[in-house]
Amino acid sequence: MLKLLSTASTSTRVHCALAVPVLRVNTESSVASPWLKALSQLTGFNRGNKNPSFVKRAWLCTDSGDGSGSVVELEVKAAESDSEGSDPKSSSAIVPTNPRPEDYLTVLALPLPHRPLFPGFYMPIYVKDPKLLAALQESRKRQAPYAGAFLLKDVAETNSNHVSGSDTEKSVSELKGKELFNRLHEVGTLAQITSIQGDQVVLIGHRRLRITEMVSKDPLTVKVDHLKDKHYDKDDDVIKATSFEVISTLRDVLKTSSLWRDHVQTYTQHIGDFNFPRLADFGAAISGANKLQCQQVLEELDVHKRLQLTLELVKKEMEISKIQESIAKAIEEKISGEQRRYLLNEQLKAIKKELGLEADDKTALSAKFRERLEPNREKCPPHVLQVIEEELTKLQLLEASSSEFNVTRNYLDWLTALPWGNYSDENFDVIRAQKILDEDHYGLTDVKERILEFIAVGKLRGISQGKIICLSGPPGVGKTSIGRSVARALNRKFFRFSVGGLSDVAEIKGHRRTYIGAMPGKMVQCLKNVGTANPLVLIDEIDKLGRGHAGDPASALLELLDPEQNANFLDHYLDVPIDLSKVLFVCTANVIDNIPNPLLDRMEVIAIAGYITDEKMHIARDYLEKATREACGIKPEQVEVTNAAFLALIENYCREAGVRNLQKHIEKIYRKIALQLVRQGELIESAVSGEEVEPNRAQVEPVKCKTTMEAEIVEDSSHKQFIGTPIEADTVQTDDQIQCPAGQTSDMKDMVEAEKIQESEKTRVVEKVLVDVSNLTDFVGKPVFHAERIYDQTPVGVVMGLAWTAMGGSTLYIETTQVEQVEGKGALHATGQLGDVMKESTQIAHTVARAILIEKEPDNPFFANSKIHLHVPAGATPKDGPSAGCTMITSMLSLALKKSVKKDLAMTGEVTLTGKILPIGGVKEKTIAARRSEVKTIIFPSANRRDFDELAANVKEGLDVHFVDDYNEIFNLAFDDDQNTSK
Numbered sequence: 001m002l003k004l005l006s007t008a009s010t011s012t013r014v015h016c017a018l019a020v021p022v023l024r025v026n027t028e029s030s031v032a033s034p035w036l037k038a039l040s041q042l043t044g045f046n047r048g049n050k051n052p053s054f055v056k057r058a059w060l061c062t063d064s065g066d067g068s069g070s071v072v073e074l075e076v077k078a079a080e081s082d083s084e085g086s087d088p089k090s091s092s093a094i095v096p097t098n099p100r101p102e103d104y105l106t107v108l109a110l111p112l113p114h115r116p117l118f119p120g121f122y123m124p125i126y127v128k129d130p131k132l133l134a135a136l137q138e139s140r141k142r143q144a145p146y147a148g149a150f151l152l153k154d155v156a157e158t159n160s161n162h163v164s165g166s167d168t169e170k171s172v173s174e175l176k177g178k179e180l181f182n183r184l185h186e187v188g189t190l191a192q193i194t195s196i197q198g199d200q201v202v203l204i205g206h207r208r209l210r211i212t213e214m215v216s217k218d219p220l221t222v223k224v225d226h227l228k229d230k231h232y233d234k235d236d237d238v239i240k241a242t243s244f245e246v247i248s249t250l251r252d253v254l255k256t257s258s259l260w261r262d263h264v265q266t267y268t269q270h271i272g273d274f275n276f277p278r279l280a281d282f283g284a285a286i287s288g289a290n291k292l293q294c295q296q297v298l299e300e301l302d303v304h305k306r307l308q309l310t311l312e313l314v315k316k317e318m319e320i321s322k323i324q325e326s327i328a329k330a331i332e333e334k335i336s337g338e339q340r341r342y343l344l345n346e347q348l349k350a351i352k353k354e355l356g357l358e359a360d361d362k363t364a365l366s367a368k369f370r371e372r373l374e375p376n377r378e379k380c381p382p383h384v385l386q387v388i389e390e391e392l393t394k395l396q397l398l399e400a401s402s403s404e405f406n407v408t409r410n411y412l413d414w415l416t417a418l419p420w421g422n423y424s425d426e427n428f429d430v431i432r433a434q435k436i437l438d439e440d441h442y443g444l445t446d447v448k449e450r451i452l453e454f455i456a457v458g459k460l461r462g463i464s465q466g467k468i469i470c471l472s473g474p475p476g477v478g479k480t481s482i483g484r485s486v487a488r489a490l491n492r493k494f495f496r497f498s499v500g501g502l503s504d505v506a507e508i509k510g511h512r513r514t515y516i517g518a519m520p521g522k523m524v525q526c527l528k529n530v531g532t533a534n535p536l537v538l539i540d541e542i543d544k545l546g547r548g549h550a551g552d553p554a555s556a557l558l559e560l561l562d563p564e565q566n567a568n569f570l571d572h573y574l575d576v577p578i579d580l581s582k583v584l585f586v587c588t589a590n591v592i593d594n595i596p597n598p599l600l601d602r603m604e605v606i607a608i609a610g611y612i613t614d615e616k617m618h619i620a621r622d623y624l625e626k627a628t629r630e631a632c633g634i635k636p637e638q639v640e641v642t643n644a645a646f647l648a649l650i651e652n653y654c655r656e657a658g659v660r661n662l663q664k665h666i667e668k669i670y671r672k673i674a675l676q677l678v679r680q681g682e683l684i685e686s687a688v689s690g691e692e693v694e695p696n697r698a699q700v701e702p703v704k705c706k707t708t709m710e711a712e713i714v715e716d717s718s719h720k721q722f723i724g725t726p727i728e729a730d731t732v733q734t735d736d737q738i739q740c741p742a743g744q745t746s747d748m749k750d751m752v753e754a755e756k757i758q759e760s761e762k763t764r765v766v767e768k769v770l771v772d773v774s775n776l777t778d779f780v781g782k783p784v785f786h787a788e789r790i791y792d793q794t795p796v797g798v799v800m801g802l803a804w805t806a807m808g809g810s811t812l813y814i815e816t817t818q819v820e821q822v823e824g825k826g827a828l829h830a831t832g833q834l835g836d837v838m839k840e841s842t843q844i845a846h847t848v849a850r851a852i853l854i855e856k857e858p859d860n861p862f863f864a865n866s867k868i869h870l871h872v873p874a875g876a877t878p879k880d881g882p883s884a885g886c887t888m889i890t891s892m893l894s895l896a897l898k899k900s901v902k903k904d905l906a907m908t909g910e911v912t913l914t915g916k917i918l919p920i921g922g923v924k925e926k927t928i929a930a931r932r933s934e935v936k937t938i939i940f941p942s943a944n945r946r947d948f949d950e951l952a953a954n955v956k957e958g959l960d961v962h963f964v965d966d967y968n969e970i971f972n973l974a975f976d977d978d979q980n981t982s983k
């Protein structure tokens, strides 16, 4: 194999080589040969070969195969090409002062043990024979520094008696005289001795020689013939093709072998003329072929054949280089694979360390936990500290890769992350709290009062105590949002979780640590999340708690909420008692009846019944509108929603108890306004910039909004439904709309247009969208809610009742009609999706009505002979409950007596068989519903008087309410002769 000499030795040898006198200079060498160019292209080097006097050299080292290594040094002087036969005239102009190489016909024979010396190459050899060395030095002194270098034949080749078989330096030096002569190949090289240092002699090959006879034995001197290459045709296609193939193969080898690249680089830097024979020598010299193959090339004087031999050698080299490449690749892959693994492992370690997961670095992990615990250490309960210490010790003993290690680490992570004894500073300032509560919500006085009481107690005691407040009421009355606002007022952290449909006890109490993927319960998660031990926890939808198959979530909640028990709440995962007594729990529910009794028992229920129109007006105006306006990015001066519009919205669109639907409608209005404002802005901008405005858009837009100016116009034009915005219509008028008098040019049109634009610029500032009753449908569509009131004056057999639903109170009619009259076959048929209780209620009502009729009109056989049908609209809504008892009786009696009941009357109350009236629930909701349906007189059971008295004055205002114990009182009120009209 070829390898480059070390830099140190290179510099020494270069120095020696420079000392050699230049024999001849060939001016033609300045012309770069095509082969040289080809090679130079491969390497990117062709510099320096244009100076005719430049002495060029390259150091090449060949592996001799026996490990000793012989160095081949190449020096090519530009003047050398003449001797190679291709250009015999090239030296004609030079007159040598010293003997020319071809003049040496008797030379000292130097045996080369490893490789023949090719013309143009350097080769250092070691001469052990002192006589030979002395003769060489002598010839150098005599200005005759030439010798013949001949390859030594192998023992087998010579058939000599040598049995050692190894041509080491030593054995070569022992060969003398005839024996040596016989061992030499006939063809060799005339070598110039460039330097002698110790026993190292550096030779430069010049031309081929053939030994003719031995002259003297010691040192061996031989007579030689100088050989010339056979004449060849430079333009011969076959030679050219072969040489190109040699070059292309060399190129291929160069691509893969960087070592060869270096050789060629150096060679092309120093070589002068480059011809076919030299190319063949070059290829053979740098190839890794064995000495006999190289000798074959040296002996071949036919240039074509020599090229062919070289081609074979370089092709072989190519194959070797391919194998070398694949070997290198395989080894590289193996090494890089191992390196990659090593690198990845190192990276993994670094990442683990960064995340505190470093398996080996358990101490770092423990330190992290200790550091986290440190700020709370003082406040942390001793039993928790003890568990943490135990777990930390256990962590140190566990194998980092074991699953238990992970369990312990996660456990410690949770234990140390909890805010042990870390409380937020509570606000005991009642005035500030009231301000905050009022800021967020209108009304809700009960809730606010209760919160203020709580704060007051806290202030007097110095500490606050956990309580369970349950806010019950229909959807959208602000239960959740008041919870948030209470947390703000108390300066506690807020955490909300819904237990609707929750059926797994583990959600509340956590999983045991032994399970894979075990997690603590919601409460522990809450504490970690908020970072304080006294947050306000809102448990939403507590009435929709699921029924668990494994354990009862209600009982788990009980342990969590009960102030008696929760000071030592035990989460299955944490397994250490946690003090939740400072946590303020607020639960929300739509129907308190669905809350498990033991839970309900511990709660302080605050019912939010829903809002009456007046309250809704305030909420809409002062809270919802403001918030929505800000959310839509609209300025107050850009829009005005009139009170009448709000009233219409509440009465006709959002009649339910809560305000969520109202909020949605207000948002809808504001979104539409926002779109209009943006569109207007764009229209004006495009009008100003002279862009053509789409006529369709210009006409459609104004229909939907109205400006203040326009509002005045509407008022003036007595109820005329406006259909456009004059200002906008002006500003967006298109070319089609501008009427030009006959003969006027388009310049006129432009002027008009410009004026309009100016005008629009002025009006742009004052524009304001007005929403009132007349254009409300443009924003929210037609009313979807139809009045509950079907009859203006209820007909005979129809009475208005009051009902309570989860959505709030509502009015409903009880209708009774006679189906047929059959002597002695009185019967009752009831419809309207009635539940069992209500069905029973109809039977009771029938019996009581019959008794009362007998009492009032003993001769009236109506119930005895009539098949009657009782119906409760709306038929699609399921209804149940006993509170419509008195209404049913009244309805039946109205039919029997053929008397309609008093106008604007509604009633509610359960009736016993003896006609006693029992209390009902949902007085506030029912009162609000009655007001909505414009009822003037309400009849409630006497037992509900207290509930009614507690209602706010504005709810009670203007209502004629009667409290009754017995049905007879209702009879008198309903069928008061003065006011009733019979049909």
Ligand SMILES: Nc1ncnc2c1ncn2[C@@H]1O[C@H](COP(=O)(O)OP(=O)(O)OP(=O)(O)O)[C@@H](O)[C@H]1O
Binding pocket: 440, 441, 442, 443, 444, 473, 474, 475, 476, 477, 478, 479, 480, 481, 482, 588, 589, 590, 619, 623, 624, 659, 660, 663
């Ligand atoms: N009195 C009030 N003053 C101001 N805004 C209110 C009032 N009551 C309700 N709201 C607003 O109504 C919206 C709906 O309220 P919230 O979501 O709290 O209803 P909810 O009673 O919790 O309903 P659900 O039972 O469906 O959970 C909220 O944006 C809230 O701010």
